[in-house]
Amino acid sequence: MREIMAILKALADDNRVRIVAALSGGELCVCQLVELLELAPSTTSKHMAILKQARLVDSRKEGRWIFYSLAEDRDSAAAREIAALVTRLVERSKQVREDAKRLKQIIKIDRDELCRKQNRC
Amino acid sequence: MREIMAILKALADDNRVRIVAALSGGELCVCQLVELLELAPSTTSKHMAILKQARLVDSRKEGRWIFYSLAEDRDSAAAREIAALVTRLVERSKQVREDAKRLKQIIKIDRDELCRKQNRC
DNA sequence: GCGTCATTTCGCCATCTAACGAAATGGTAT
DNA sequence: ATACCATTTCGTTAGATGGCGAAATGACGC
Numbered sequence: 001m002r003e004i005m006a007i008l009k010a011l012a013d014d015n016r017v018r019i020v021a022a023l024s025g026g027e028l029c030v031c032q033l034v035e036l037l038e039l040a041p042s043t044t045s046k047h048m049a050i051l052k053q054a055r056l057v058d059s060r061k062e063g064r065w066i067f068y069s070l071a072e073d074r075d076s077a078a079a080r081e082i083a084a085l086v087t088r089l090v091e092r093s094k095q096v097r098e099d100a101k102r103l104k105q106i107i108k109i110d111r112d113e114l115c116r117k118q119n120r121c
Numbered sequence: 122m123r124e125i126m127a128i129l130k131a132l133a134d135d136n137r138v139r140i141v142a143a144l145s146g147g148e149l150c151v152c153q154l155v156e157l158l159e160l161a162p163s164t165t166s167k168h169m170a171i172l173k174q175a176r177l178v179d180s181r182k183e184g185r186w187i188f189y190s191l192a193e194d195r196d197s198a199a200a201r202e203i204a205a206l207v208t209r210l211v212e213r214s215k216q217v218r219e220d221a222k223r224l225k226q227i228i229k230i231d232r233d234e235l236c237r238k239q240n241r242c
Numbered sequence: 243g244c245g246t247c248a249t250t251t252c253g254c255c256a257t258c259t260a261a262c263g264a265a266a267t268g269g270t271a272t
Numbered sequence: 273a274t275a276c277c278a279t280t281t282c283g284t285t286a287g288a289t290g291g292c293g294a295a296a297t298g299a300c301g302c
Contacts, residue, residue, distance in 0.1 A: 001214035004207065005135055012133030013260080014126055030279060043261055045280050064269060064278050078210050085206055086125065089199050093122035115278065134290080151249060161292055166250050168290090185248050185299060236248065 003055075007079050010054035011086055014095075015039065016047050020056060020070065021096045022103055024087045027060070027069035031115045035106050036099060041118070055079045065111065124176075128200050131175035132207055135216075136160065137168050141177060141191065142217045143224055145208045148181070148190035152236045156227050157220060162239070176200045186232065 011017055015037055022028060022036060034044045048068055051057045055076035060067045073080045090096045106114070132138055136158055143149060143157060155165045169189055172178045176197035181188045194201045211217045227235070 001135070001138075001211055001216045004210050004214070005133075005138065008129065008138070008207070009133045012126075012130045014122070015260090017122075017126065017129070039260095040262055041279065042263075042281080046260080049280080061269085064276095066279065081206060081210070085202060086129070089125050089202070090122055093125070095122045118278095136290090160290095162249065163251080163293075164291055170250080182299085185246095187249065232248095239248095 003076065004078055006054040007056060007076075007082050010050050010056055011082065013047070016051055017086060017090060018096065018099055019047060019051065019068075020083055021087055021090055022099055023057060023068060023070045024083075025100065025103065027067045028103075028107075029065045029067050029111060031065070031111060031118060032103075032106050033068070034118060035109075035114055036103055056083055124197065125199055127175040128177060128197075128203050131171050131177055132203065134168070137172055138207060138211060139217065139220055140168060140172065140189075141204055142208050142211055143220055144178060144189060144191045145204075146221065146224065148188045149224075149228075150186045150188050150232060152186070152232060152239060153224075153227050154189070155239060156230075156235060157224055177204055 011020070018037065019033060022033065028036075030041065030044060030048065033048075034041050037044060039047075048057065048059070051068075052059065055071050056079045057068050058071045058075065060069070070083060071079055132141070139158065140154060143154065149157075151162065151165060151169065154169075155162050158165060160168075169178065169180070172189075173180065176192050177200045178189050179192045179196065181190070191204060192200055
């Protein structure tokens with residue numbers, strides 16, 4: 001119950017569902033998510049911590065960057081099942097499709113440039 | 122997205138998940154849920170309103186009583202899918218199994234007697 | 243019609259949550 | 273070593289949420 005409630009509470013927020021949907025297309029680094037969601041880095045980081053605690057996502061360090069991806073089955077089968085269902089259900093929504101579209105552009109931008117831009121504005 | 126978020130927010134509360142799990146065994150009237158959850162009738166009623174707005178449950182009037190049941194597919198396929206998955210996932214948890222056990226006793230009690238008891242204590 | 247009774251609505255309070263900016267952390271590159 | 277930079281942690285604030293009791297609602301039975 002505790003485990004399932006953590007997952008459900010983690011997914012009871014628009015931005016976190018958008019994050020999960022975005023990650024269904026592959027891993028992303030924090031600065032890319034910040035750009036997508038248009039939230040402060042600190043806020044985004046908090047969301048990632050909540051998703052990670054619910055075992056919905058995993059993280060990987062690479063140099064200065066941290067990449068997040070959807071967690072595998074072995075982390076929490078329940079989390080994977082719920083994430084898969086929710087991703088499928090929101091896939092068609094306007095918001096998520098717009099995110100997917102914008103994400104294609106964001107991925108093209110060099111990460112160094114992306115981070116530099118964020119620190120200026 | 123809006124529809125899915127309403128469902129996810131509705132299920133982001135322990136008591137509401139317990140209610141959905143309890144209803145998976147068949148319809149229940151409010152006084153039975155009050156007895157199960159040990160919450161104030163007003164609080165329970167609020168929870169039911171939230172579940173109903175998310176189209177997770179339906180209600181039916183019978184005399185003085187109101188019976189709630191899990192909503193059918195035609196109300197919201199998404200709600201039904203999520204409810205089915207969540208119910209399956211929490212089924213084995215201690216809390217939900219204890220609820221199921223206690224529910225068997227509660228159902229045996231005459232509803233008139235149940236309501237009378239609630240108004241006294 | 244009138245009281246009774248199950249349920250809902252309302253008003254209030256305590257707690258939680260999402261947001262931000264500022265400061266801390268930990269790795270890279272000079 | 274030092275400066276830099278992506279990310280996290282901390283402290284604060286505004287708004288949402290869950291809880292209750294009191295009052296309103298609406299159906300039943302006398």
